[in-house]
Amino acid sequence: MKRIILVFILAAAVMYGILHGNLWRNNFYWLSFYGQTSPVRASPSYVTSGVTISYNQLPPTAVERRNALDTCLLKPAFESLLGVDKIYPFLCANDFIRVAEFQGSNKFELPYGIKRAEQFFRLALSRLQNCGLSSEEDSIPCRRCVVVGNGGVLRNKTLGEKIDSYDVIIRMNNGPVIGYEEDVGRRTTFRLSYPESIFSDPIHYDPNTTVVLIVFKPRDLKWLWEILGGQKISAKGFWKKPALNMIYKSSQIRILDPSITRKTAYEWLHFPTRFPKKEKPKHPTTGLIAITLAFHICHEVHLAGFKYDFTDRNSSLHYYGNETMSQMMQNEYHNITAEQKFLKKLIDKNFVVNLT
Numbered sequence: 001m002k003r004i005i006l007v008f009i010l011a012a013a014v015m016y017g018i019l020h021g022n023l024w025r026n027n028f029y030w031l032s033f034y035g036q037t038s039p040v041r042a043s044p045s046y047v048t049s050g051v052t053i054s055y056n057q058l059p060p061t062a063v064e065r066r067n068a069l070d071t072c073l074l075k076p077a078f079e080s081l082l083g084v085d086k087i088y089p090f091l092c093a094n095d096f097i098r099v100a101e102f103q104g105s106n107k108f109e110l111p112y113g114i115k116r117a118e119q120f121f122r123l124a125l126s127r128l129q130n131c132g133l134s135s136e137e138d139s140i141p142c143r144r145c146v147v148v149g150n151g152g153v154l155r156n157k158t159l160g161e162k163i164d165s166y167d168v169i170i171r172m173n174n175g176p177v178i179g180y181e182e183d184v185g186r187r188t189t190f191r192l193s194y195p196e197s198i199f200s201d202p203i204h205y206d207p208n209t210t211v212v213l214i215v216f217k218p219r220d221l222k223w224l225w226e227i228l229g230g231q232k233i234s235a236k237g238f239w240k241k242p243a244l245n246m247i248y249k250s251s252q253i254r255i256l257d258p259s260i261t262r263k264t265a266y267e268w269l270h271f272p273t274r275f276p277k278k279e280k281p282k283h284p285t286t287g288l289i290a291i292t293l294a295f296h297i298c299h300e301v302h303l304a305g306f307k308y309d310f311t312d313r314n315s316s317l318h319y320y321g322n323e324t325m326s327q328m329m330q331n332e333y334h335n336i337t338a339e340q341k342f343l344k345k346l347i348d349k350n351f352v353v354n355l356t
């Protein structure tokens with residue numbers, strides 16, 4: 001009996017240590033950044049809560065950033081697609097935890113949230129100088145954007161000049177500009193990438209580009225921390241070989257808020273939150289994530305290069321390289337059917353203009 005009581009007391013002591021340690025850490029965080037000791041609880045009804053209440057729950061800097069997105073009145077159609085829940089798309093070192101609580105990202109693990117990876121996010125964000133929309137874009141109140149997919153449909157369409165005429169040009173992964181200017185244009189405002197898809201050859205460097213990093217796993221954040229700290233990168237833990245050197249300045253890099261990807265997966269593509277063990281979990285393609293990003297920062301969204309030719313398995317998958325459609329159709333990590341269905345809805349409802 002005595003022994004049992006002793007075990008109980010020991011267990012209680014350990015629990016107290018763990019909880020107290022955690023609380024202390026949290027409080028320290030709030031204290032250091034917000035000058036208050038009680039963390040504001042995330043509202044479980046964040047989706048339905050009114051705008052005023054929502055704004056009150058966000059730290060002041062995040063409210064300012066969100067207001068900056070609202071300088072241009074949205075079309076009613078956009079509003080209905082986005083709901084009241086307009087997300088500032090990039091994480092900032094000083095308030096990402098608070099923003100995550102507000103968005104509900106603290107309840108999801110990567111790739112769609114920050115749960116259990118907070119320290120990795122903190123480390124990676126500590127290497128970045130700023131989290132603003134790029135300075136050039138801040139001055140434009142109503143942004144006309146084009147999202148350039150990497151689809152083979154762009155070949156020989158000479159859309160380059162048209163694409164370059166937009167305020168904001170969003171590209172993705174390693175879709176090259178050099179050598180394809182006539183078909184895809186020269187300018188790149190944002191480029192969405194992850195460690196396995198970011199350019200590492202300096203030939204692709206563009207000083208006017210902001211790289212938006214999509215984080216899928218803690219390793220990606222460690223990679224960013226290491227590579228910006230000039231450390232040697234081990235290729236362990238990646239889907240395929242990641243970039244081993246960084247061609248962009250740290251001031252050009254942002255980390256995408258996982259809420260954007262989560263919204264794409266669950267609200268727009270209606271992916272289940274759990275997949276059977278035998279099945280690979282499906283994630284949105286970078287293209288769909290880029291479109292969601294565009295809806296959050298643009299007044300008008302046009303698309304190019306998003307059409308796939310499913311009838312010819314030998315047709316080119318991309319406007320560059322030799323990959324064919326059959327490779328895309330075998331991809332187990334995406335649900336192309338769901339994405340094409342959603343794109344068709346966007347186009348049919350005139351939410352976007354499709355150039356190709």
Ligand SMILES: *[C@@H]1O[C@H](CO)[C@@H](O)[C@H](O)[C@H]1NC(C)=O
Nearest residue numbers: 152153154155156157315316
């Ligand atoms: C594009 O044009 C080039 C040169 O005119 C030609 O060699 C190539 O086959 C064309 N590609 C497609 C997909 O039409």
Ligand SMILES: *[C@@H]1O[C@H](CO)[C@@H](O)[C@H](O)[C@H]1NC(C)=O
Nearest residue numbers: 186187188205206207208209
């Ligand atoms: C970057 O932007 C500046 C100013 O708009 C422009 O003069 C320059 O040519 C651009 N550089 C590249 C590589 O596009």
Ligand SMILES: *[C@@H]1O[C@H](CO)[C@@H](O)[C@H](O)[C@H]1NC(C)=O
Nearest residue numbers: 311312313314315324325326
């Ligand atoms: C596709 O390519 C394969 C091998 O290159 C060939 O055998 C097949 O006939 C082609 N199919 C079509 C529809 O062109």
Ligand SMILES: *[C@@H]1O[C@H](CO)[C@@H](O)[C@H](O)[C@H]1NC(C)=O
Nearest residue numbers: 176318319320321322323324
């Ligand atoms: C595409 O195929 C051609 C000929 O088969 C080859 O020379 C070229 O290196 C390939 N390009 C890429 C990007 O794989």
Ligand SMILES: *[C@@H]1O[C@H](CO)[C@@H](O)[C@H](O)[C@H]1NC(C)=O
Nearest residue numbers: 269282335336337338339341
């Ligand atoms: C892909 O999404 C569609 C709904 O758009 C669904 O019917 C289908 O089962 C999904 N496929 C997989 C493999 O998850």
